[in-house]
Amino acid sequence: QEQFVESGGDLVHPGGSLRLSCQTSGFPFRATDMSWYRQPPGKERELVALSTPRGTFIHYVESVEGRFTISRDNDKDTMWLQMDRLRTDDTALYFCNRRFHPKNWGQGTQVTVSA
Numbered sequence: 001q002e003q004f005v006e007s008g009g010d011l012v013h014p015g016g017s018l019r020l021s022c023q024t025s026g027f028p029f030r031a032t033d034m035s036w037y038r039q040p041p042g043k044e045r046e047l048v049a050l051s052t053p054r055g056t057f058i059h060y061v062e063s064v065e066g067r068f069t070i071s072r073d074n075d076k077d078t079m080w081l082q083m084d085r086l087r088t089d090d091t092a093l094y095f096c097n098r099r100f101h102p103k104n105w106g107q108g109t110q111v112t113v114s115a
Contacts, residue, residue: 005023031053067083
């Protein structure tokens with residue numbers, strides 16, 4: 001069964017940086033479009049960024065464009081999200097999953113941006 005394990009979340013000040021990690025297993029990661037999602041407090045889960053298998057197409061939602069960077073290592077079935085210049089509205093529970101038909105959600109990793 002496919003699994004997604006997110007880590008790296010923390011409490012940071014505005015303007016700070018974090019690097020989230022996503023370790024996956026149970027499916028052909030190297031052939032799968034992958035995404036980062038987040039769920040802010042009291043809101044629906046939303047897409048943050050996505051990457052095709054070789055990174056030839058990468059997309060960010062407008063609110064994180066220029067601040068976040070998605071990357072992946074297909075040999076390690078692992079994906080990362082580098083988050084710079086964090087803002088208070090980036091506070092959320094962050095998840096990784098497939099781009100299409102996401103399921104079997106992991107626990108997520110909490111990012112809190114606060115002064």
